[in-house]
Amino acid sequence: MKLIPRARSWFRSVSHDAQLQRDMDDELRFHVESYIEDLVKSGVSRQEATRRARIEFGSADAHKEAMRVSLGLRLWDELRSDVRYAVRMLKKSPSFTAIALLSLTLGIGANTTIFTLAKHLMIDRLNVPHPEQLRLMNWISPKHGAVHSIWGEWDKENGGNTSTSFSYPVYEYLRAHNHQLSDLFGFKNIGRANVTIDQAAEVVQADLVSGNFYSELGIAPQIGRVIDDADDKPGATPVAVISDGYWARRFGRSPAVLGKTITLNLTPVTIVGVNPKGFTGARQVQSSSDIYVPFSLQPQVAPNFRFGSLLTNTREWWMQIMARTKPGVNEEAARAELDIALKDAVRATMNPKKDEALPTLRVGDGSRGLNEAGRNFASPVYVLMALVGFVLLLACANLANLLLARTSARQREMSVRLAMGASRRRVLRQVLTESMMLSLLGGLGGLLLGYFGRLAIPHLVTNAWEEPMSAAPYDWKVFAFNLGLSLLTGILFGIAPAWQATRAEVNTSLKDSAQSTTRRRRGYGGKAVVGFQIALSTVLVLGSGIFLRTLVNLTSVDPGFETKNLVLFEMRLPQARYPVGKDLVLYRDLEQRLAAIPGVDSVGLSSVTLLAHSMSNDDFVPTGQKPEPGKETAADDNAVNDDFFKTMRIPILAGRAFNASDTETSQKVAIVNQALVKQFWPNENPIGKTFETSGSNDKKELFTIVGLCADTHYDDLRKEPPPTFFLSYRQASDISWGMTFEIKTRQSRAAITPMLREALRSVDRDLPLTDVRTQDEQIDGLLQQERLFATITGAFGVLALVLACIGIYGIMSYNVARRTNEIGIRLALGAKTQQVLAMVLREASWLAIVGVVVGLGAGLALVRLIRTMLYGMKPWDPVSIAIAAGLLLGVSLIAGYVPARRASKVEPMVALRHE
Template identity: 35%
Template sequence: MDLELNEELRFHFDNEVEKYKRAGMREDAARRRARLVFGGHQQVKEDCQDARGISFLETTTQDVRYSLRAMRKNPGFFSIAALTLALGIGASIAVFSLVNTILLKPLPYPNANRVVMLWREGPLAGVGDMPWAPGEYSVLARAATAFQNLGAFKKDSFNLTGASSPELLEGVRASAGLFPALGVSPLLGRTFTAEEDQPGYDHVTVLSNRLWQSRFGGDTGIVGKIIDLNGYPYTVIGVMPKSFTFPNQDGIPPILDLPKETQLWVPLALPVAPKGANELGVIGQLKSNGTLGMVVQDMNVTERSLEEHIPQEKGWSSRVVLLTQQTVTDARRPLLLLLGAVSVVLLIACANVAGLTLNRSLGRRRELTLRGALGAGRSRLVRQLMTESLLLAFVGGIMGILFGEASLYLVKHFGPDSIPHLHETGLDLRLIGFALGITLITGLLFGLAPAVGATRMNMVEALKEGGQRSVGSATAPRIRNALLIAQVAMALVLVVASGLLVRTFYSMLRSDAGFDVARIVTFELPLPTSKYADTGRMAQLYQQVLLRLQSVPGVRSAGFASVVPMGGAPDGTVIRMPEHPTTKRSEQPYANYSFASPGYFATMGTPLLRGRDFSDADTLNSVPVVIISSSMAKKYFHGEDPVGKQVGVATTKIPVRTIIGVVANIKHASLREEPDPEMFVPYTQNEIKVWPSMQTMQFAVRSRTDQTAIAESVRQAVHAVDPDLPVAKFATLATLVDRSMTADRFSMLLVGSFGVLALILASIGMYGVISYSVMQRTPEIGVRIALGAQRTQIFVMILRQASRLAVSGIAIGLIAALGATRLMTRFLYGVQPADPITFAVVSLLLASVAFLACYVPARKAMKVDPMIALRYE
């Protein structure tokens, strides 16, 4: 390009010479006149290069080489700055990877953007996102026209028996339309046909990939083989891909009580006139030209059909949610909280590095002034400094990617299982693009202000002797102090948020859960319908197992219930109270409904507040009795003694029960929940027969010694009654409680880590600013000491300067925290967003950290030798 440019300029110059020669001028005169008109060859050449962008490339290359030399000459500064950026960028990359995988990455289904989930909305206040009843789904399947495929599903458990020990498998009963609605094909074999989704033809199953690998060794000839489920032979017709586990708990409300991971699917096989409770999840695939608006209109028409066929559906409605939104509902807010926290950390890192860069650029004023005096324009100097900043950001970005990968490794291994797709996080093109983008933005953020500030100086004064120390931009100290105040304020906001989450976790641990976790083991005992279809036989089996467990050496007590604490969500029902009748349907009382055995509350350590416990005398031939929770007594009996009063399920076909006792509230899902009203019925008095089911009970055993030592004895006691029954979900109650707190612990640890990181970065920034200020004021300090100032006065002066900055940052941070913490209300328990104790403690903590960060520079200022200091001038 340079050679071509020289030839082109020579061509134009020669043409100019020829023009003057034709006008009658001599050769030498023509050349002189052409040079005057055409201009200097090198000047014109540089102008052309600027127009073509060649000079920009050349000077940029020079700036990069100069920046690399500067990094080699001052490795300490660049190492600290790059490490600071790496921490901020790495944390941002780790959190964005979670956001990308969970919120932004599409579901692994071909038609995920056209798959919706349907819910029922009840007329009662707060009754929303309810599953569908079988009768409702039957009407929906006939009346809805906006769907290309429609599928329903519900959880079910299956006892797998055969050559090896019995095993409980968590599965799903799904209609034939479920797999087509998701657009997923099996790895081996096929899925259900419409004929197989009929009663009597439904003994086929599709296995999950993990079950196929773990139980059947990945046998490629598994299709067509017979396995025994719940005492019935089932034919394996397919195996799903490794990535397919739908439906499971990810993002689905706990009312459906889905498996943590689905291990197999069997046909739903609803009868022609289906009956039953609301327990079906429903998904639909929109037609190719369908929209959510069309679905909503179609559902309005379907509602009228539901009311015609099922009169009690009057007042109910449907809600449509995209599956991509449904599966991230519970994880969205914690991730947004983490994204906000890591953004604050990144801003603090940028402010920190900006302060360091500004201090360094002010120390280079003489160099920059000389460059300006030699002809470099302000834009050229800014570009040079910005090149250094971007190069530093690039190094920090590379280190940040490595740090982010290490952070993701820890998050994937120690993060809660409740976060969907957590183990799928990792580097991809979108994440690399985010890393490059955030690196560029970071470089601009921390580099622009110092670059502009460092070039605004009095060139004449800066060139004077000592000017590099005594003279500088008047705005530079203000920029530096503003950056420091911003760091302190942002750090306080983040540390306050961390403190509130720590106090929340502490409050959860100290809350009254209604049970005692000490030395309790729990397990689930599912009964196969082929062998235990009668509730009387179920009750007899449970009683025999309970007697066996109570006789095991080392067992203090044992009991069982429909659901033990942290073992799942209990069933619920509308109730009636003859002494407190309600006429409005919207005011009908509602309560959880569970079976329990005598001794269950004593085993769990749940206090009996009034009345008596169940006894063996409570049978089908005795007076129907019930025990209620204290929240139910408080809500529905308004301070009256409920013992002796009556309560029952909504239908008048079933007699009411007499309340014989009141127990403390029991938390079922989380220590942060507010317990709902709950009623417990003795398992020997199951008058409903069908719902709630007694097919599965959860046992609790309190031991006298280490609870893990009785595990084998418990299994032997169960198998002594029926050797084909699997002892499923065996765990200590303490483990179940700990699992229920993993999401809260995860948020607390991550936000707390960001808070600690912000505190460290802010303290480093304050130390750097005060240290540089002391260095700048060394001559002044020397003069003060020479004129008689005491060294303690110098110490106090420096601390006073630092305290003004710290107090300003803390004050601004408190105001910002008052607004920011209100957005955290959903994450808090037992503590208010504007908790005065947390705000006071964090303020004192930050003030103490600021004092420690300023103590060393202040001590250094005390030791200034006035003779040496005055030599600076």
């Protein structure tokens, strides 16, 4: 019989077992009755015919059993029997079952939760038709390349720069010269944008998209229509498409949203459609922007750097480009064609210098979009997966130990089974069935725990004042992972007890002293499992100590400014209402109104928020110093107001701070930090020296240094303070990205927020107040990953200590019980109780020492793999090693003391009679 028909027949028999039994009974009855009738017709009496038929056919049950074997149902019958027996045995030990299920639920649930996160970040694809066809354009160039200004994602690679950002003129050139891939389409997340709906201001995430964005992705609207090529032309009616989430959150899913006019960065746009549920755009899988508008609106709704429209600007590389592959097209040929077009476009639009290298185009997988979150969180997620894997292994070791003791107590039962003809394979399967029952039930609990865990994770990895990313979907991949992990777990903790059950010596085990040999074997097996537990516990405790020490080291770093009583909020002004000049007027007006709030000591402004993973970097060429050929000189910069240094309590070490005399038309001045002086003017007084830096459209501007300030950490506590120069925001060439207000106040954040909102409404009611937080909260957000790891590993470390304590206590209690006779003899021969106590504790100590040594070796090897996540310490940190070793040895001695004391108090005569 072929496989598929046979499988179909087997499943039909299993699913209709009662009917199969009736059919077999009917068929046997038919044959028996036919045989009887034939004998009666030949002259045999019916009674004699019946007797002969019974002799001829034998037992009906034997025939039915043979028929079930021929149908392949014997294994199914045995499995059902094993499952029923396993359920009865688990019901008989409710405490054991509860402990086992709790351990497995926690272990499997933690792994399911982290896998769901990993899948969402690194496996899930964009929710579009055939995402595997999508290709994302990116480029790479040597360090001294033709591309100087990038708005968006970029990275270092092989000593050069790589990015997915392109200029709009380059996009148009590539689109016109593409003949291999489908039509190129573009998109750009412009970040936060101000929206006014029914006179209420708020902040949303907005994307710019090309007119063919939706058609090339194959996306149809939920209601209304999508953006098309007609919308992406100069002079077209401004339209927008909103996400399903924003439609539900802001408009209650009302169809009346179609045709509604809202203002996006003070530009009226009409909502013409709603994206389908689950569509997150082309940028990432984890979350969607709220509003999508065509590229043609960029000059009105997006920051334009005061350089005019980015649609005609050749200097700024800012948008992303994607395409789909075509059937039968060679991708390398398509890449080569576009690479030639890219180099031609750069030559035609940018006029690069002779020594500036042209970028090389690369075509990458676009099925997950830009996937910045996946790249940023890849290493932490791998570490988390390893940690929860260790926790599950620890739970498996603990359960294996419990099952070894449970199997040892059932050794006589197993021997009886073997004596009555059961095969060792059948006994093995019976014990493994119990393990599988536990692991599958624990897997169900873990599935439920993982479901709620996935809802909590977005809040754990997002700052309190930010919108969390969407929860990871619970799809078939999660269920498959959970099922596979549950089955593997059942094998891991069940194989040792199952193997022990099959090792029973029938004749020996059925005697009264049957347990001795088994106990000895179980003692060796139990010690090995407990040693493994201690080693795993050591790894987890060492890891928790290292991550905790890293967090402590980072929180102890002096940022270089005072963080107490500082309240922050950011503001980006719509340039349609606040062009060059008017933005300064509003900032000055708002600064004065904020300073007048009761309890406010001073107000600072800065173009870069300190310790927020944000930065601004520009050319820095000291006058009289000729840059080395091919070597770029640059420094971080920050445009600030006059009271910035006073508000942040950053000392001015020489010269002066900015003041009212530093105006838009006065001599351009700057303040530099110690790190910059050390790099460019070591052992010199920088006051009065001059330097050039790039201004608007790469125009060089000359600045005179008037002050020297102390070093401060700029964007990260892990890095040393970088060379930094500060400009007066009145003299900065570009503050269109917005400004951060730093308010030194004696009031709490909650108390001052309504006053801040009222001050903002008094200058412009269309400007929303968002992301109000303290500087301490900002730093907490900066250290969120380190804090998360310290918390999780700390919890795992405590759990590891508890499980190790239980394991040590269990094995020592078992060994004391096993050696009761020996202890009685020692006491009867004159041994002192202190000697017995020391003997038992020595055994526990050696077990702990071996486990700790192995665990430290494994832990130190693993810690080297995560050394980039550490700070202020070496991977072989002696403090963490000493704490981990001390805790495990201490817990082991404490856990072993109770059984040891019990052994030292045993009565010799009672012990000698004990078996």
